[in-house]
Amino acid sequence: MFDQLREEIACIHQRDPAARSRIEILTCYPGLHAILIHRAAHGLWTRGWYWAGRFLSHIGRLLTGIEIHPGAQIGRRVFIDHGFGVVIGETAEIGDDCTIYQGVTLGGTRLYKGEKRHPTLEEGVVVGAGAQILGGFTVGAHARIGSNAVVIKPVPAGATAVGNPARIILPQDHSAKKSPQPAQAGNAAPADTHDAAAATVAAQNTEIPCVTDWSAQPLQALLQRGQAADNASGDASGNDEFAPYGVGRSDDDPLVKVLHELINHTAQQDARIHRLCQAMEDLGQRIENGQRPLDAERLNRMVE
Numbered sequence: 088m089f090d091q092l093r094e095e096i097a098c099i100h101q102r103d104p105a106a107r108s109r110i111e112i113l114t115c116y117p118g119l120h121a122i123l124i125h126r127a128a129h130g131l132w133t134r135g136w137y138w139a140g141r142f143l144s145h146i147g148r149l150l151t152g153i154e155i156h157p158g159a160q161i162g163r164r165v166f167i168d169h170g171f172g173v174v175i176g177e178t179a180e181i182g183d184d185c186t187i188y189q190g191v192t193l194g195g196t197r198l199y200k201g202e203k204r205h206p207t208l209e210e211g212v213v214v215g216a217g218a219q220i221l222g223g224f225t226v227g228a229h230a231r232i233g234s235n236a237v238v239i240k241p242v243p244a245g246a247t248a249v250g251n252p253a254r255i256i257l258p259q260d261h262s263a264k265k266s267p268q269p270a271q272a273g274n275a276a277p278a279d280t281h282d283a284a285a286a287t288v289a290a291q292n293t294e295i296p297c298v299t300d301w302s303a304q305p306l307q308a309l310l311q312r313g314q315a316a317d318n319a320s321g322d323a324s325g326n327d328e329f330a331p332y333g334v335g336r337s338d339d340d341p342l343v344k345v346l347h348e349l350i351n352h353t354a355q356q357d358a359r360i361h362r363l364c365q366a367m368e369d370l371g372q373r374i375e376n377g378q379r380p381l382d383a384e385r386l387n388r389m390v391e
Contacts, residue, residue: 091163095119098164102186117151118167125155132157159193162210176205178223181212188216188234188331196221196239209244215331231329247329 099116100106112119124147132140140157148154152171155161159175162183167173169189175181179193191214195204203223208214212226215234220226227244237251247256 092123094164095122095166098184099166102166103168117153118170121147121151121153121155121167121170121173122161122165124150125157125159125161128155128157129159129161159205178203179205180207182208182210182228184211186213186331188214188218190217191215192219192221194219194221195223197223206238213329213331215329234330234332 096109096112096119099112099119100109106112106116124143128140128143128147130140131137131143137157144155144157153167153173155173155175156177156179158177159179159181161175161181162185164184165181166186167188168186170187172190173187174192174194176194178195181187181193185208193206193208197204206220206222207225208220209226209228209230211229212232213230214220214232215236217235218232218238219236220232220238222239224241226232226238226242226248227246229245230242231247232238232242232253233247233249235251236248236253238248238253240253240255242248242253242255243257245258248254249256
């Protein structure tokens with residue numbers, strides 16, 4: 088028992104940079120307290136003392152804000168960081184060396200008694216803050232669940248799940264993104280979607296003065312600054328380290344990709360609006376000089 092307690096304290100001291108001493112971990116970490124209370128409650132549950140085990144787990148929830156059903160199976164060196172709002176269901180199984188952040192739910196989607204309703208986490212799994220893992224499937228060893236992800240299907244070992252519903256990113260997908268893309272002869276493609284709007288605007292009109300304050304040129308500068316920031320963050324980290332709070336590298340974040348697409352679309356539309364304004368100004372000058380005004384067909388050709 089004391090050997091296992093020393094293991095729990097040592098793993099927290101290793102994984103949490105805020106931990107300064109073992110006394111602090113033993114007295115001030117609710118995740119450790121919840122695990123210790125659960126082990127006692129689980130012992131009562133397995134011996135058939137169901138009410139006593141459930142009542143002890145209820146006391147643990149009141150003290151720590153972490154709800155663990157006494158029927159759940161938790162391995163060694165499991166670290167629940169912060170932990171407030173964590174819910175672990177009756178048939179959940181958590182392997183050794185797993186890390187769970189606050190607001191995580193290991194829940195079920197079925198209401199039938201006597202069946203496997205909650206997920207199984209194999210060893211070394213990291214579950215980011217606010218993630219929901221729902222169902223009686225398995226999350227493979229050393230997998231990563233992103234912040235606020237909603238996982239409703241199995242996750243292979245070593246993979247990463249992000250988004251709602253969760254999208255599975257396999258390890259080979261990360262290596263493919265790192266490999267350089269071959270450039271076509273005489274025409275180099277943009278490095279990623281950050282440069283898409285800049286490339287489109289440059290192909291249409293390199294120097295586009297705009298009638299608005301937020302023209303394509305400021306948008307190009309914004310995209311270039313974002314690209315430089317992404318490159319700098321990638322160089323600083325040196326690897327694709329998993330970010331349990333969802334604020335690390337955003338290459339695989341669906342929301343970030345949508346925002347980039349909106350910025351690209353805005354830049355393209357702004358360039359087209361400016362060309363339309365130029366065509367209208369040219370039409371007005373032709374009328375003032377007594378020239379034949381542009382018809383609709385010629386105006387469309389100028390805009391395109």
